Amino acid sequence: MHIDLAIDKTLRAGPRRFHLQAAFTAHSDRLVILGPSGAGKSLLLKTIAGLERPDHGHIRLAGTTLFDSAQRICVQPQLRQVAYVFQDYALFPHLDVRQNVGFGLTRGWRNPRRGVRDERIGYWLQALGLEHVAHQYPHELSGGQRQRTALARALASEPRALLLDEPFSALDAGLRADMRAELDALQRRLQVPMILITHDPEDARLFGGQVLTLRDGLVESIT
Numbered sequence: 001m002h003i004d005l006a007i008d009k010t011l012r013a014g015p016r017r018f019h020l021q022a023a024f025t026a027h028s029d030r031l032v033i034l035g036p037s038g039a040g041k042s043l044l045l046k047t048i049a050g051l052e053r054p055d056h057g058h059i060r061l062a063g064t065t066l067f068d069s070a071q072r073i074c075v076q077p078q079l080r081q082v083a084y085v086f087q088d089y090a091l092f093p094h095l096d097v098r099q100n101v102g103f104g105l106t107r108g109w110r111n112p113r114r115g116v117r118d119e120r121i122g123y124w125l126q127a128l129g130l131e132h133v134a135h136q137y138p139h140e141l142s143g144g145q146r147q148r149t150a151l152a153r154a155l156a157s158e159p160r161a162l163l164l165d166e167p168f169s170a171l172d173a174g175l176r177a178d179m180r181a182e183l184d185a186l187q188r189r190l191q192v193p194m195i196l197i198t199h200d201p202e203d204a205r206l207f208g209g210q211v212l213t214l215r216d217g218l219v220e221s222i223t
């Protein structure tokens with residue numbers, strides 16, 4: 001997946017100011033955004049998803065312009081066909097696993113019914129090994145199951161890219177290694193481009209692909 005991005009974005013909170021000034025091109029189906037806490041990693045990922053709007057610049061993904069201040073283009077998040085998996089997974093607590101995954105298929109904000117039948121839900125439950133917990137609620141799941149539910153929900157929307165904000169941060173060391181391997185296998189199997197945030201160089205090394213290093217809102221390197 002080709003990504004061409006050059007953006008500026010300033011955030012202000014009282015007297016504090018944070019300036020993200022990022023420009024890079026990448027072509028891998030696996031891009032890791034690496035950097036210390038506060039480097040601007042989430043902000044960068046959110047601008048790609050359309051959850052934050054840059055002040056200036058452009059973002060092009062696989063040949064499609066998602067944002068271009070000069071051309072006054074800013075595609076709405078729901079039309080970008082990118083799925084964003086939040087650090088805390090942001091599952092709906094009042095929906096069971098099946099309904100959470102079904103939410104990825106629905107347009108608009110209506111909750112899927114509890115017994116909703118859609119073979120695509122079954123497909124994603126099976127693909128992520130969630131069939132046996134399909135009727136459990138998020139608080140009844142392990143960390144790994146929660147993450148798989150979030151991934152299934154994201155993938156059900158058939159995005160052209162999956163954006164993952166610190167997918168391993170909530171997991172303990174053992175599970176972290178398992179989930180790295182699972183994500184690796186999932187990417188290979190589905191060939192879905194992934195952009196993944198981490199502050200752990202080990203994640204970047206093991207996940208492979210290109211690595212973009214951010215520091216203080218600036219691109220330090222891309223390899």
Ligand SMILES: Nc1ncnc2c1ncn2[C@@H]1O[C@H](COP(=O)(O)OP(=O)(O)OP(=O)(O)O)[C@@H](O)[C@H]1O
Pocket residue numbers: 011012013018035036037038039040041042043044199
């Ligand atoms: N709404 C906001 N207003 C002002 N500053 C903000 C706002 N949101 C984030 N920031 C600041 O922007 C900077 C970048 O935040 P961001 O969440 O992108 O960092 P990060 O690299 O993802 O960090 P972490 O690894 O800790 O999640 C931080 O210094 C943060 O304090």
